[in-house]
């Protein structure tokens with residue numbers, strides 16, 4: 197029997213005592229051959245589900261051709277991916293990295309350099325409490341998780357946090373030292389916090405009025421997750437800098453920072469990284485983009501998203517959830533009590549994978565190709581998991 201801890205792995209998280217060995221579409225299998233319906237999908241990474249045949253083909257073909265020539269040479273998939281992402285986003289240039297945190301670091305470097313050239317004395321980035329921008333030192337400082345401030349002090353300076361969803365708080369925090377405002381269109385790790393519909397438009401106006409940059413972190417919300425290629429496209433707002441990750445490689449590590457012409461200020465020597473723009477990852481991302489840009493693909497996200505919302509609202513009403521919220525295929529169910537981890541564990545026993553980003557909040561982020569049949573299976577399994585946990589709790593309250 198596997199232990200939750202392995203003596204050879206650093207102890208950074210508690211994992212269930214199984215080894216995941218294989219995936220296909222919305223399903224994962226463990227070393228015992230047990231099948232799970234996967235509504236975690238690598239933390240909103242596997243936009244096309246597990247082992248999609250397009251990506252198997254892309255990885256196989258590209259790895260037989262060229263894995264990496266060095267980032268100091270051009271390669272064909274990188275050139276085409278940059279061109280297609282620029283066209284899709286309305287921005288001007290792209291730079292590729294491997295993780296969301298790295299893309300966000302690059303975005304902040306761009307903003308600081310832009311400020312050095314255009315807004316002398318400015319360097320600070322206004323971010324939001326409860327945000328998640330990654331785990332490098334600077335991104336820990338950018339993310340508004342109070343517990344992180346004490347983990348590995350000191351964190352880099354240069355970030356000012358304000359409450360999420362409050363455009364006036366952002367406006368009040370912007371001053372002569374501000375280079376940029378950086379937010380997620382929906383806070384993902386924070387528990388799928390959806391701001392008011394005009395939040396991004398208001399932030400755009402604040403940025404324009406103050407003459408600072410607007411950075412949108414779409415590492416989680418980008419690449420179709422909310423039913424549009426990029427979540428900000430629901431609001432008709434164009435950022436100056438956009439970061440992507442997770443779904444961009446749909447399981448293969450790649451991230452991107454895209455910038456407007458005026459924010460494209462990197463010069464040789466400013467930024468780098470051994471694997472940036474490597475042909476294996478960029479060939480995969482190109483294939484992902486081709487699939488996601490098909491109109492029927494995003495239609496499925498919106499339609500299945502509505503079904504998912506309906507299921508969660510019905511279950512939420514039955515089991516006394518405090519709130520169901522989300523967009524596209526990124527949803528959360530919040531309870532008044534801290535039951536989420538219990539429900540997640542009960543679901544695992546039943547063969548359903550869920551995530552609990554907060555003690556009272558479940559998060560669901562299925563493959564963007566999830567089907568109505570799989571959603572019906574989710575409904576049945578989640579209902580049983582909720583029943584197990586909430587019924588166990590009921591006698592205590594009812595006694």
Ligand SMILES: Cc1ncc(COP(=O)(O)O)c(C=O)c1O
Nearest residue numbers: 295296297328329330384415416
């Ligand atoms: C919005 C957002 N930004 C950045 C990150 C960090 O990405 P990575 O873990 O690839 O560094 C995440 C990861 O969950 C995220 O959700």
